[in-house]
Structures are given as structure tokens and as C-alpha cells.
Amino acid sequence: MVDLLPVTLALLSGLAFVYLLLKHFAKEGCPSKLPHGNMGWPICGETLGFLKSHKSNSMGTFLEEHCSRYGKVFKSHLFGSPTIVSCDHELNMFILQNEGKLFPVDYPKPMHQILGKFSLLLVSGDLHKKLRNTIISFIRASKSEPKFLHCVENLSLSTIESWGGRKEVAFYKEAKRFTLNAMLKHLLNIDPEEPLASKILEEFETYIKGFVSLPLRIPGTTCFKAIKARVRLTSIFKEILAERLKGDAGPAEGADCLNVILSKQNLSDEERVSIVMDLLFGGYETTAKLISLIVYFLGQAPYSFEKLKEEHQAVRKIKKDGEPLNLEDYMKMEFTNNVIYEAMRYGNVVKFLHRKALQDVKFKDFVIPSGWKVLPVLSSSHFDPTLHENPQEFNPWRWNGNATSKKVLPFGGGPRLCPGADVAKVEISFFLHHLVLNYRWKTKADECPLALPYVEFTRGLLLEIEPTEKSFGRNPL
Numbered sequence: 001m002v003d004l005l006p007v008t009l010a011l012l013s014g015l016a017f018v019y020l021l022l023k024h025f026a027k028e029g030c031p032s033k034l035p036h037g038n039m040g041w042p043i044c045g046e047t048l049g050f051l052k053s054h055k056s057n058s059m060g061t062f063l064e065e066h067c068s069r070y071g072k073v074f075k076s077h078l079f080g081s082p083t084i085v086s087c088d089h090e091l092n093m094f095i096l097q098n099e100g101k102l103f104p105v106d107y108p109k110p111m112h113q114i115l116g117k118f119s120l121l122l123v124s125g126d127l128h129k130k131l132r133n134t135i136i137s138f139i140r141a142s143k144s145e146p147k148f149l150h151c152v153e154n155l156s157l158s159t160i161e162s163w164g165g166r167k168e169v170a171f172y173k174e175a176k177r178f179t180l181n182a183m184l185k186h187l188l189n190i191d192p193e194e195p196l197a198s199k200i201l202e203e204f205e206t207y208i209k210g211f212v213s214l215p216l217r218i219p220g221t222t223c224f225k226a227i228k229a230r231v232r233l234t235s236i237f238k239e240i241l242a243e244r245l246k247g248d249a250g251p252a253e254g255a256d257c258l259n260v261i262l263s264k265q266n267l268s269d270e271e272r273v274s275i276v277m278d279l280l281f282g283g284y285e286t287t288a289k290l291i292s293l294i295v296y297f298l299g300q301a302p303y304s305f306e307k308l309k310e311e312h313q314a315v316r317k318i319k320k321d322g323e324p325l326n327l328e329d330y331m332k333m334e335f336t337n338n339v340i341y342e343a344m345r346y347g348n349v350v351k352f353l354h355r356k357a358l359q360d361v362k363f364k365d366f367v368i369p370s371g372w373k374v375l376p377v378l379s380s381s382h383f384d385p386t387l388h389e390n391p392q393e394f395n396p397w398r399w400n401g402n403a404t405s406k407k408v409l410p411f412g413g414g415p416r417l418c419p420g421a422d423v424a425k426v427e428i429s430f431f432l433h434h435l436v437l438n439y440r441w442k443t444k445a446d447e448c449p450l451a452l453p454y455v456e457f458t459r460g461l462l463l464e465i466e467p468t469e470k471s472f473g474r475n476p477l
């Protein structure tokens with residue numbers, strides 16, 4: 001009879017060896033611990049599928065299909081790099097909170113030449129802290145500054161009044177004009193009627209188109225034109241700053257906020273100009289997109305529209321005829337605040353952010369490998385039915401209480417949390433005040449907000465407008 005003991009022992013020690021080997025590789029972050037996914041085609045990977053346009057109030061088929069096949073965190077190959085895509089709210093918060101230490105920003109190289117080397121979005125460490133502090137001082141000085149509030153209200157009124165007698169407006173263009181003029185007036189004391197304001201608006205349009213273009217630095221391409229527009233904008237702002245610094249007559253009327261930037265001795269001229277560019281870039285398109293999304297969603301949500309109008313009628317009722325809005329009025333606009341946040345959740349002004357992993361990072365039961373690109377998708381948690389009841393419904397009332405605010409990240413998070421959120425909210429609230437008191441509107445049936453991946457409107461948000469019977473507005477100051 002064969003003695004089974006040595007065979008059994010050999011088998012057991014073989015199994016133990018395989019177990020230890022597997023354990024070792026798991027500890028060292030062997031590729032089997034990578035999230036599942038698909039690396040797509042050579043070179044372009046899955047970038048085209050990821051960027052394919054879809055309604056901005058949806059996840060899009062690429063993310064829906066990938067999440068249902070591989071889970072909320074999956075691997076892919078995007079923007080020329082192996083990438084971990086995260087549609088997991090907990091992981092997204094972890095990524096953003098650990099920005100400096102584990103997951104620094106990592107915008108694609110072609111965006112660097114358009115943004116410029118001192119852009120806050122690109123710099124890190126002490127330089128980031130220095131430039132960000134200046135921007136935060138500027139924003140703090142702005143949001144409670146009566147001159148800023150009056151400037152925003154006057155521009156809201158003049159934009160809305162310019163529609164007198166019209167039956168249709170291309171709203172997105174109007175919103176961009178309003179938000180850029182608000183920043184130009186407040187930051188550089190440039191009036192909307194000045195030819196320089198139109199010139200800057202035109203240059204900014206060209207500049208911004210560069211962000212969604214092919215990275216070809218060849219004359220005639222959108223990317224090339226954007227880089228040239230940046231050079232021209234930089235020289236306009238350099239000249240304005242130099243003139244302001246030269247003037248020994250003190251700050252020009254309304255120019256106090258620029259003085260916040262000029263008064264910082266530790267900034268070079270190039271850094272100051274870059275701050276101006278960041279404030280205009282950050283403050284203009286995103287805010288215009290959000291106002292437009294609100295107007296689009298309200299056009300299809302009559303109860304929300306009526307509730308919003310009631311809130312603004314109540315604010316106006318207790319004011320004297322022609323009295324301007326102030327900070328106390330803004331604080332009363334609670335439902336307006338709900339509408340703003342619900343439009344951000346439902347419409348997704350910023351769909352995803354760019355980060356990379358500095359080292360292997362273990363999250364739950366998988367590993368994010370060092371050097372890989374990491375994309376936290378902000379829109380994913382907005383439609384997650386485990387976080388929000390009926391996520392496919394525009395419902396501003398879900399923002400009563402503060403439970404919903406813990407489940408979304410529309411302004412990002414961590415050390416790069418958007419510093420301009422309060423400025424955007426004041427501009428939007430004041431604009432909506434005069435809009436809902438003076439007009440009703442309808443959107444066209446074939447109009448819809450698209451994620452390209454930045455929000456755009458199929459027909460520029462063409463609205464049919466009708467003045468209300470009794471308007472409660474006031475004349476410009």
C-alpha cells in the first residue's frame with residue numbers, strides 16, 4: 001500500500017506556497033488588485049467614448065455602461081494615460097481632500113499652454129498658496145462690498161431691459177455678456193459700453209474655445225488662436241495694471257478690488273496678470289452656464305418658478321420704491337439658493353476633474369497605481385440613487401436642511417475648493433430677482449443642455465419671452 005503521508009504533506013506545502021505567493025503580490029499591489037476596466041485602443045484608449053456628448057442632466061452612456069459592467073471605480077486609458085475613473089462619492093472626497101499629498105492636479109499638457117504657467121489651476125505648493133490667498137482676499141472684499149452688489153444689480157437690470165419689445169432671446173450669450181461685464185466692471189473698472197469690454201469678450205470667446213480643441217499648435221487651428229488670444233489678453237491686462245500702479249492719484253472709483261491684488265508686494269507682474277485671467281476665466285463661463293441651466297430647468301418646472309417668484313416678490317415688497325438690493329436681501333433668498341444648488345446637481349457645470357496618483361494608494365479592496373491619471377467624476381454622485389431620492393427629477397426642495405449638500409461636490413473640494421462660489425451665487429441671485437419679476441419664458445422643444453464635456457446649449461438657449469403684467473423691478477442706480 002502506498003504511504004499517503006508524504007504526498008499529502010507535499011500537496012499541503014505546495015498550496016501554502018501558492019497562498020503566500022498570492023498574499024505577497026496582493027500586498028505589493030500586483031495588477032490583479034487594479035479595478036476592472038478596459039484600456040481601449042492603442043494611444044487614444046477610450047478618450048473618444050469618454051468625451052462623447054450627452055445631455056448634461058445625465059451620466060451619459062459611457063459612464064453608465066462602464067459602471068454597470070465594472071463598478072463605480074474602473075480603469076481605462078484617457079487623455080494619453082492609464083487612468084482610474086472614480087464615480088464613487090467617498091473616493092472622490094478622499095481624492096480631493098488629499099490633493100497636495102497623494103493626488104496633485106494633472107491637467108493635460110495642451111491645456112498648460114492655454115492656461116499659462118502661473119494659472120492657479122496648474123501651480124502647486126507655496127506658489128499655489130500665495131496666489132490662492134490673493135484670490136481669496138479679493139473675493140472676501142467683493143462679496144459684502146455694496147459697490148459690487150450695486151454693480152451686479154445694475155448689470156442685471158440693463159441686460160434684462162435691453163430685451164424690451166423682443167419676443168425671443170438667445171439667453172446663453174446674454175448670460176455670458178452679463179457675467180463677464182460684472183467681473184470687468186468690478187475687477188478692472190471697465191464699463192460695458194467701452195469698446196475695450198467688447199474686445200475682451202471677443203478675445204475670451206476665442207481663448208475658451210481652445211480648451212475643447214485638438215492640441216495642434218499650427219496657425220489657423222482653434223488651439224493656436226486660443227494661445228494667441230491669451231497673449232493679447234495678457235498684454236491688455238498688463239497695460240491696465242501698469243497704468244494703475246503708475247497713477248499716484250490713488251485708486252480709481254470702483255477699482256478697490258484691483259487694489260487688493262496690486263497691494264500684494266510679494267507678487268510679480270506676471271503673477272498679477274495671471275490672477276486677473278484666473279478670476280475672469282473662473283468667474284465668467286461657469287457662472288453664465290449655471291444661470292443658463294437654471295433658466296432652462298425653471299422653464300420646465302412651473303412650481304419651482306412660482307415659488308421662486310413668490311420669494312422675490314416678498315423681498316421686493318418690503319423695499320422702498322427704487323431701493324437697491326443689499327446683503328440682507330440676499331440672505332433671505334433661501335429658495336433661490338436651493339434652486340442654484342439643484343441646478344448644479346442636475347445640470348453639472350463641471351463634470352470631472354484632473355488628478356494623478358503620486359504613489360500606490362489602496363482604496364477599499366483595490367489599488368490606484370502610482371503615476372496613473374485619476375479622474376474624479378463629480379456628476380456621478382449627482383445621479384446616484386443610493387444618495388438621492390429620484391435623482392432624475394429637478395427638485396429644489398431636496399436642499400431644505402443640509403443633508404443633500406454632503407452628497408455632492410459641484411464646487412470641488414479640499415485645498416482647491418472653488419474660491420468663487422459666493423461671488424457666483426450673489427450674481428445669480430440678483431439676476432434671477434429681476435428676471436422672475438419681469439419675465440416668463442418658454443424653452444424650445446429641441447433645446448437641451450449638452451455635456452461636451454463643458455455645458456453648451458443646442459440652440460444657444462433660445463427663449464420665447466413674455467413680460468409679466470406687473471413688474472416689481474427698479475430703475476438702475
Ligand code: HEM
Nearest residue numbers: 120121282283286287290349350411412416418420423424
Ligand atoms: C457656477 C459657478 C462655478 C462653478 C461650478 C465652479 C467650479 C469650480 C470647481 C469644481 C473648481 C475646482 C477645480 C479643481 O479642483 O481642479 C473650481 C476652482 C476654481 N474656481 Fe470656480 N466655479 C464657479 C465659479 C467661480 C467664480 C465666480 C470664480 C471667480 C470669481 C471662480 C474661480 C475659481 C478659481 C480661481 C479656481 C481654482 C482654485 C484652485 O485651484 O485653488 N470660480 N471652480
